[in-house]
Amino acid sequence: MATIEEIERRVAEADSARSAKRSATAQQIGELAQHRAVIAKNLSDIERELGDVLAAAGDVINVDELARFTDVAAADLTRWLTARTSPRTTTTTKRKRPPANGKNDTRTKSDAGQRPSLVRAPTDGQASTSHAVGTTSRAGADAPVGVAVAGT
DSSP: OOOHHHHHHHHHHHHHHHHHHHHHHHHHHHHHHHHHHHHHHHHHHHHHHHHHHHHHTTTTOOHHHHHHHHOOOHHHHHHHHHHHHOOOOOOSSOOOOOOTTSTTOOSOHHHHTSOOEEEOOOOSSSOOOOOOEEEOOGGGTTSOTTOBOTTO
């Protein structure tokens, strides 16, 4: 059986080998990610420049002609052109919801937290099929929605 000191040494050896691999992997990933970021920025700059050139030359040569002459796919040329010229979608006439703080609200503060109750139209002693009318009366505050409250 191994001694306590031997077990400690074996664990330290195993941990140091694992730690070295983890460190090397993290360093390699970091370097590759930085390299990728540089290349992605360069590619973005080149695509923007392609779009600018396409837009500037649009009055003398079109995408289909360029595709034929350069063997570059028309879809790629179009993507670069539209990416450069596509306007940002900004809506200046958005409708706004009424504020939740009660402004533009016809109910008073005491009514604001209550559900509307329903009051039925008077009947002439017959079973009524009349439509209920919504109100915000205090008497019906505890009544479930859709239940008529008498006397209000």
